[in-house]
Amino acid sequence: MSDMISLIFITIGVVFDLFGCIGLIRLPDVYNRLQAATKSVTLGTCSILFGLFIKYGFSAIGMKALIAIPLLFFVSTVAAHALVQGSYKFGIKLWGKTVIDDYKDVKK
Amino acid sequence: MIISILLYILIGLSFCCFFRVVFGPSIADRMVAIDIFGILVVGICGLLVLITGRLFLIDIAIAWILLSFIGTITLAKYLTGKKLDE
Numbered sequence: 001m002s003d004m005i006s007l008i009f010i011t012i013g014v015v016f017d018l019f020g021c022i023g024l025i026r027l028p029d030v031y032n033r034l035q036a037a038t039k040s041v042t043l044g045t046c047s048i049l050f051g052l053f054i055k056y057g058f059s060a061i062g063m064k065a066l067i068a069i070p071l072l073f074f075v076s077t078v079a080a081h082a083l084v085q086g087s088y089k090f091g092i093k094l095w096g097k098t099v100i101d102d103y104k105d106v107k108k
Numbered sequence: 109m110i111i112s113i114l115l116y117i118l119i120g121l122s123f124c125c126f127f128r129v130v131f132g133p134s135i136a137d138r139m140v141a142i143d144i145f146g147i148l149v150v151g152i153c154g155l156l157v158l159i160t161g162r163l164f165l166i167d168i169a170i171a172w173i174l175l176s177f178i179g180t181i182t183l184a185k186y187l188t189g190k191k192l193d194e
Contacts, residue, residue, distance in 0.1 A: 030140065083143065
């Protein structure tokens with residue numbers, strides 16, 4: 001039973017990773033790529049680790065997988081935020097069809 | 109069997125990230141691809157734990173999260189134009 005539930009979680013995680021990498025290939029801009037890829041890939045990998053925790057229970061390896069989940073959440077979002085700010089300050093252009101740019105007013 | 113197929117899918121996705129690293133138009137695209145690759149490797153390590161049953165692979169996954177974070181923060185700081193010890 002726990003094998004089945006963990007396999008369902010791992011499959012959901014791999015599907016989210018697939019969508020994130022399709023977004024990484026297909027989208028036109030750095031910022032679009034990053035908001036598509038980082039969120040869904042982080043959620044997919046956390047789902048894989050949660051499936052690992054369900055499979056192994058409260059043993060050493062399951063607890064390490066459970067600890068790695070909030071670590072991955074915080075670390076990945078902070079890294080993505082720093083990357084967006086850095087690439088904006090480096091002067092990388094937005095996509096041509098971008099509607100609104102609020103950060104331009106914040107910087108001055 | 110199903111887990112092996114999922115592992116092959118994840119390895120193919122990491123090659124997609126490698127495509128973006130090679131053909132990315134700007135430097136930020138390459139850094140985004142490296143960041144995503146670092147997260148995908150954690151999932152690959154999790155699936156390898158299920159296949160092989162080795163306990164040390166989850167430790168490698170946790171260490172890879174931290175090293176990927178440090179590398180991405182360093183590259184982002186390089187992009188903002190600051191020195192690395194600033």
